[in-house]
Amino acid sequence: MNHENLIACHECDALFRKPRLEGKSSAHCRRCGALLYRSASRQLDGICALTLACLFTFVIAQGFPILELETGGMTSRTSLIGALATLWTSDMRIVAAMVFCSTALFPLTELAALLYVLVAIRQGYVPPGFNRVLRAIQFVRPWGMIEVFMLGVLITIVKMVSLARVIPEAALFAFGALTLMLVLVVMFDPRTLWDMADEIKARRGAIGAHARRGSLHKKRATS
Ligand SMILES: [Zn+2]
Known part of the structure; x- marks a missing residue:
């Protein structure tokens, strides 16, 4: 079990998986409604x-x-x-x-x-x-x-x-x-910035791979 991806509620000790939040959202406890963390x-x-x-x-x-x-x-x-x-x-x-x-x-x-x-x-x-x-x-x-x-x-x-x-x-x-x-x-x-840098690198890597695949298709179509 990956313990790094878990978060406990400060109010009621409920344990949750920590999803990556998009935009300016925040995560709340499902049991007591307390704020867990902000994006x-x-x-x-x-x-x-x-x-x-x-x-x-x-x-x-x-x-x-x-x-x-x-x-x-x-x-x-x-x-x-x-x-x-x-x-x-x-x-x-x-x-x-x-x-x-x-x-x-x-x-x-x-x-x-x-x-x-x-x-x-x-x-x-x-x-x-x-x-x-x-x-x-x-x-x-x-x-x-x-x-x-x-x-x-x-x-x-x-x-x-x-x-x-x-x-x-x-x-x-x-x-x-x-x-x-x-x-x-x-x-x-x-350390939050390390997570964000990994996210940016992953996104850029995905865009780069997509662009390379696109240019390969174009080459095949022209040949
Ligand atoms: Zn709670």
Whole structure:
């Protein structure tokens, strides 16, 4: 028995064979009516839009200041890049490299790679290096830690309030929005894309075989 093709209802434990859904449909439990799963193409539009929104928010979060501190008539602003540069010049290069990888490099790699495969699959073709890109997404995903950084910034704000006047800037809100959107992006399982790529390859293979058969018939008819 092929266990991979079975699905259990979360509500009543009834076991079903998992048929491939066409278009924007969803499968419901026959016994209790609970939603079992939605077709991948339905998820695709939403996750594609969300990934694009994440990329725009990511640019705002990286490019604008996070906080402005005002104390004794002096003001100081800092962005993530500014903080990284300060860490680097203060001889804390390993910390700077780790913060750069977990808050900029890995999240950006994941978002760009996800958008690359999502757009191609949505257009109905499998992009070059598809398997490698999906493996890269699964590799970098656990190392993106924007939510940990956000938590650190919030703790810093609470501690600094008694020492200086803290004014939140655009990047702080962008990081907040990015943290929430990334939760939804991470909920999307990239393995779904493997199923969809197999489907596209099978469809293209069938069309190719049909075209070859057609041209063979034409040759026979003309000879
Ligand atoms: Zn059920």
